[in-house]
Amino acid sequence: MDATRNQTVWQSSGGNDLWNAHGNLYNVTPHNSTGKMGLVFDPVTDKAVNCLTVIILCTTMVSLGCTMEVAKIKVHILKPKGVAIALVAQFGIMPLAAFMLAKIFQVDPMEAVTILICGCCPGGNLSNVFTLALEGDMNLSIVMTTCSTVMALGIMPLLLFLYCKGIPNIQNNMPYAGIVIALIMTLLPCLVGIAINHWAPRYSPIVKKIGLSLLLIAAVVIGIISSITVGDTLWVVVSPKMTATAFLMPLIGFLLGYIMSSVFRLTEGCKRTVAMETGCQNIQLCSTILKITFPMEVIGALFLFPVLYIFFQGIESLLLIIIYRCYKRFKPAVKEKPIYLTVEGKAEEMKAP
Helix, strand or coil: CECCCCCCCCCCCCCCCCECCCCCECCCCCCCCCCECCCCCCHHHHHHHHHHHHHHHHHHHHHHHCCCCHHHHHHHHHCCHHHHHHHHHHHHHHHHHHHHHHHHHCCCHHHHHHHHHHHHCCECCHHHHHHHHCCCCHHHHHHHHHHHHHHHHHHHHHHHHHHHCCCCCCHHHCCHHHHHHHHHHHHHHHHHHHHHHHHCHHHHHHHHHHHHHHHHHHHHHHHHHHHHHCHHHHHHCCCHHHHHHHHHHHHHHHHHHHHHHHHCCCCHHHHHHHHHHHHCECHHHHHHHHHHHCCHHHHHHHHHHHHHHHHHHHHHHHHHHHHHHHHHHHCCCCCCCCEEEEECCEEEEECCC
């Protein structure tokens, strides 16, 4: 319907929250800007989208768990240098980048929360695909995704609590309990996938195929429903500020992840792995947190911000893969040094095997 835009402004008033225990909004102050309103799903549609969002998250995490091997996880735990550096990059670079971009672009409070939640999420399973294309360390990639997912249960709420202090009027309104529940929803399916791969590995390929099929179907359905229901307010998500943020966040993660791993002198394959793991966020988890834990009247179309993020994440990753492949193809051949053996007091050159 045509109306002035109702932008949610979070009020700071002692013990008052943005919404009460029943999810009813109060302390909302509208201010004007031109546009169309279409922020509210009808109850049936809202529940349907919530269920499909949970299905996407669970199937994705079960499929991810089916790629994990206990033996390989143990190897990196016993030699944790690469994983430790990658985790510091994941939970150090991305939340800070999200916070700084929200400050630089001076986005609205709810937009800042959306960006911050995306930045604090653990690594996503797309990083494993991109790592493979970049000829990185697949074992490190999978183990890092596993560790970041597990550690997010404690680190993500802590990071949100700390960074929310720097954003006015949102610290007391962050639904920490809902975020923890969403993280548990992430861990349990992942553990199921690990168990399947460990005790019944012959079923892992089947589970991954079924999971991918359900993921694609549910994503298409959600896209259709969301475009019909909140299509008039998608301009909030694709505004210049949010678009610039979605473009810069993964790029910052890729670059600083590579630089950080270079400082600690990891191998080239590990450097590319850490870069991918840092810039690639778990957007399924981000979408679930935004859609499930915030009332629709508050989050509006912003729960689709992860879709914009993954679009730029994919484009930038593909560009990096193309650059790497071109570099590998056209780089000068390394001249092999001759090997000398001493035979009867004389040095003779022989060809390297």
